[in-house]
Amino acid sequence: MTIDTSATSRQLLDYGDLRNLMSTQTGDEKHDSSATSTLDVLWVLYDRVLDVSPETIDDPARDRFYLSKGHGPMAYYAVLAAKGFIPVEWLAGFGRFESRLGHHPDRNLVPGVEISSGSLGHGLPLAVGTALGLRAQGLDARVVVLMGDGELEEGTNAEAIAFAGVRGLSNLTVVVVDNSSASLGWTGGLERRFEVEGWSTTRVSGRDHPALEAALRRTSATTPTLVVAEIEAAQ
Numbered sequence: 001m002t003i004d005t006s007a008t009s010r011q012l013l014d015y016g017d018l019r020n021l022m023s024t025q026t027g028d029e030k031h032d033s034s035a036t037s038t039l040d041v042l043w044v045l046y047d048r049v050l051d052v053s054p055e056t057i058d059d060p061a062r063d064r065f066y067l068s069k070g071h072g073p074m075a076y077y078a079v080l081a082a083k084g085f086i087p088v089e090w091l092a093g094f095g096r097f098e099s100r101l102g103h104h105p106d107r108n109l110v111p112g113v114e115i116s117s118g119s120l121g122h123g124l125p126l127a128v129g130t131a132l133g134l135r136a137q138g139l140d141a142r143v144v145v146l147m148g149d150g151e152l153e154e155g156t157n158a159e160a161i162a163f164a165g166v167r168g169l170s171n172l173t174v175v176v177v178d179n180s181s182a183s184l185g186w187t188g189g190l191e192r193r194f195e196v197e198g199w200s201t202t203r204v205s206g207r208d209h210p211a212l213e214a215a216l217r218r219t220s221a222t223t224p225t226l227v228v229a230e231i232e233a234a235q
């Protein structure tokens with residue numbers, strides 16, 4: 001299969017187009033709710049917050065976005081297509097053997113994808129390392145990682161949360177989509193898990209675009225930031 005990667009196959013679309021773009025990606029309907037839970041956060045990040053574009057995906061000073069919640073990436077692909085990172089025509093091939101758009105994103109195949117993800121618990125540790133590396137290079141770029149609340153129960157995140165707080169990685173923002181899917185939960189609430197390690201935290205509606213934008217733009221000069229995007233409970 002020959003995949004058209006030319007600029008002419010890319011078109012800039014709007015938020016209202018995203019549901020239609022997602023509907024062309026079939027074959028993984030069991031992860032529909034996982035995908036739609038991230039849709040508004042992804043749109044606000046790429047439309048209003050992140051300093052990255054199809055023209056700057058190789059710029060060392062670009063902002064980085066890591067989708068740690070890599071299962072059900074249909075919303076992610078839809079936003080990348082709407083913003084011109086990938087051709088819209090790719091979406092209809094989602095999940096097929098010859099397609100670049102797998103059920104988990106692959107950084108080697110999809111322009112704009114920073115990490116290959118899907119195995120939960122890896123995105124935040126990778127983001128911490130990137131944030132530390134950017135700071136060491138003197139680059140003024142942000143790293144934003146999107147996770148699910150259930151994913152926080154993976155043990156690798158505990159060390160990453162503690163390390164980022166101690167190191168004061170102010171260029172790191174974690175967005176947790178909270179749909180009450182965690183099995184165990186945290187004493188004192190999800191935010192408390194980060195606050196005890198020195199993070200700045202805030203909670204907003206995961207469907208409220210102005211509130212999401214304000215929270216995602218807000219950073220601390222000395223601490224990493226947690227934004228909890230609360231949405232309807234998982235069914």
